[in-house]
């Protein structure tokens with residue numbers, strides 16, 4: 001039975017075309033700088049994002065960590081959202097492995113970090129304090145595209161106070177497609193940007209970090225230290241190149257499917273759609289229905305994690321028909337109560 005899986009956009013499987021591209025990839029030992037496919041991916045993504053250089057890494061977590069470690073040294077500090085992936089969902093790597101102190105800031109409803117809170121959190125130069133070095137934002141965050149005007153203001157504030165800037169752009173391609181903006185435009189305000197290929201773009205593995213040549217050289221060293229130097233990784237880079245060519249524009253379909261999902265679920269009295277942005281729908285589900293609804297769906301070949309605030313994610317492997325099937329199964333559940 002084919003499963004409908006709305007848990008995350010990381011669950012996609014490589015398509016036959018992607019597998020063919022991977023099988024045909026020209027490879028070499030990338031630790032020696034010999035892999036032409038990795039070199040091409042790094043150059044292509046850097047160019048698309050308007051930066052000097054790129055670095056291919058196995059995961060977004062390692063990409064963000066290499067970036068943070070390239071920007072900050074021991075005893076430095078970075079400003080980051082309480083809800084940010086680099087702060088909340090990466091095992092505290094910045095502190096554990098980078099000796100970098102996070103200064104978390106409460107995210108506003110739209111995912112932004114209020115400017116006044118940022119300004120107040122930047123520490124004066126004084127031996128009592130960690131040295132505030134970096135502002136890290138995330139776009140999309142909770143599926144939401146950060147307002148461009150906010151990004152401009154926050155990064156200008158950071159620059160005016162001598163901080164550098166990093167963007168966790170795991171889903172920046174979703175932001176670009178949703179706002180009909182060029183990747184380079186969204187990346188421009190930042191010194192470094194990390195982009196995931198294993199999310200909506202549908203590659204099995206991989207992230208690319210982009211930035212200045214000097215920054216990427218520092219990140220390259222940390223990638224080796226963190227165990228991310230890979231050998232014939234052109235096989236994986238080929239999947240990412242294929243994804244850029246074939247799965248970028250189609251992210252609009254995922255966004256349309258998320259809208260279809262939100263519209264369908266909005267018709268169900270027991271549920272409340274909290275938000276819908278790019279490929280994510282957040283749904284309020286009464287506590288007592290969470291576990292039984294999750295089991296009901298699972299019995300019908302549908303995977304979703306049902307919580308009081310449920311996140312549903314659309315992607316390459318779910319079509320409009322699957323969305324309708326999902327909504328119908330949820331309707332049936334409530335009708336059966």
Ligand SMILES: *Cc1c(COP(=O)(O)O)cnc(C)c1O
Pocket residue numbers: 058059060061062064085086138168170171196198199207
């Ligand atoms: C998925 C994700 C990452 C990286 O996750 P990996 O599983 O390590 O690739 C980073 N930031 C955000 C916002 C993400 O969604």
